[in-house]
Amino acid sequence: MSGVPIAQVEALVLRPPEPDRSDLDGSSETVVVSLTDEEGRVGIGEADAPAEAVRELVLMDDVHALSRGLAGMLAGRDPFELGALHDELYRGTIYHGRRGLGIHALSAVDVALHDLAARQLGRPLYQLLGGARRAAITPYATLYAGPVGERSLAEVVADLAALAQQALAVGFRAVKYEPLYEHLASDRELVASVRELRTAIGPDVTMALDFGYRWHDWRDALRALHRIEDCDVFFAEATLQHDDLAGHAKLAARVETRIGGAEFATTLSECREWLERGGVDVIQADINRCGGLTEIRRIADLAAQHGALCIPHCWKTGITAAAARHYQAATANAPIVEMFHPALFPSRLRAELTGPEPAIVDGTIVLPQEPGLGIELDPAAVERYRVV
Ligand code: MG
Numbered sequence: 001m002s003g004v005p006i007a008q009v010e011a012l013v014l015r016p017p018e019p020d021r022s023d024l025d026g027s028s029e030t031v032v033v034s035l036t037d038e039e040g041r042v043g044i045g046e047a048d049a050p051a052e053a054v055r056e057l058v059l060m061d062d063v064h065a066l067s068r069g070l071a072g073m074l075a076g077r078d079p080f081e082l083g084a085l086h087d088e089l090y091r092g093t094i095y096h097g098r099r100g101l102g103i104h105a106l107s108a109v110d111v112a113l114h115d116l117a118a119r120q121l122g123r124p125l126y127q128l129l130g131g132a133r134r135a136a137i138t139p140y141a142t143l144y145a146g147p148v149g150e151r152s153l154a155e156v157v158a159d160l161a162a163l164a165q166q167a168l169a170v171g172f173r174a175v176k177y178e179p180l181y182e183h184l185a186s187d188r189e190l191v192a193s194v195r196e197l198r199t200a201i202g203p204d205v206t207m208a209l210d211f212g213y214r215w216h217d218w219r220d221a222l223r224a225l226h227r228i229e230d231c232d233v234f235f236a237e238a239t240l241q242h243d244d245l246a247g248h249a250k251l252a253a254r255v256e257t258r259i260g261g262a263e264f265a266t267t268l269s270e271c272r273e274w275l276e277r278g279g280v281d282v283i284q285a286d287i288n289r290c291g292g293l294t295e296i297r298r299i300a301d302l303a304a305q306h307g308a309l310c311i312p313h314c315w316k317t318g319i320t321a322a323a324a325r326h327y328q329a330a331t332a333n334a335p336i337v338e339m340f341h342p343a344l345f346p347s348r349l350r351a352e353l354t355g356p357e358p359a360i361v362d363g364t365i366v367l368p369q370e371p372g373l374g375i376e377l378d379p380a381a382v383e384r385y386r387v388v
Helices: 051-059 070-074 082-092 101-121 153-170 187-201 218-227 245-254 267-276 292-305 318-329 348-352 379-385
Strands: 006-014 030-037 042-047 139-143 174-177 206-210 233-237 258-261 337-339
Touching: 006 051, 006 070, 006 379, 030 051, 030 101, 042 101, 042 318, 051 070, 051 101, 070 082, 070 101, 082 101, 082 292, 101 292, 101 318, 139 153, 139 206, 153 174, 153 187, 174 187, 187 206, 187 218, 218 233, 218 245, 245 258, 245 267, 267 292, 292 318, 318 337, 348 379
Parallel strands: 139 174, 139 337, 174 206, 206 233, 233 258
Antiparallel strands: 006 030, 030 042
16 A cells, blocks of 8 residues: 655744744744645644744755755655655755754654654554553653743742642643752752752652752752752753853762753754763654654653663643654653643743644543644634744
């Protein structure tokens, strides 16, 4: 059996008016790659990267044989040739791609190909990824209280604790605090706040921490992490500077807490460096930046060979959230998966672009049943926010 060929490739730039550019919100805009087959089925993916730049990389004319537009390579192709197409798209863009933005664009295409192929099969996407490795999805809620602004440290900590209570009410049993206090807190005060935040959720809720690249010296990070070892931290993210692999290796070798990293990494090759030289316990490459589902699966397999987990960064719209659910369903070394939930952060694209939003009951989501990603774009939201 062969698949139904791709008839149309689109790249939609979506941006609500007046996003807060000073905030850390990755969902202030998006670019959705949409692949329509000859029978009218549509597969979608998105990239977590500047929307117009990705759109240009998708739709551009070929410059030469190694600097091609992605859309031109997809026309008329069978979406089931996932691995072969990934290789071709990588090779056909290697002159300007290979890392960074070129791979971000490829990621959106790769997720859309998976969605389309699974829709043609009439099966949930995780079955294309090898099938279920777990009985249910276990999402963790990222708790980010926004830029500090005029607030005191006590007020920011109280806001994080309040967000945690909201997350528990939504159904989560795993959270990641972002104790991003900017100038407000010394390491001693940071440690005290972590203790308070653990108390706020009790001992049974899984708790991870994202330190937002706080330290430049692994010994400072080491001292702080030693002092919170009794807080049962599932992983510590963004402790040191992103590309300080030597520092990560020294830190990871000396603390009990899992050390995470690589949220900005693209490709298996970069993530291999994080595993071999960085020695991290958790690879956090983003599905819609690292090379899509094809690449994150290779990364997860390699992480497993190093005794590490692969829990992708995930802060975009419902498209990315859905891709992450299918990834976790099919991946043994992803015991939890990040979920940027619309009830916990005011993002119009996250709340309005896709539906339905799955229920979280007692910390878990049932395995998706619908074909493909199992979500649909809301045409009214697309019309509202489409720029080009
Ligand atoms: Mg992060």
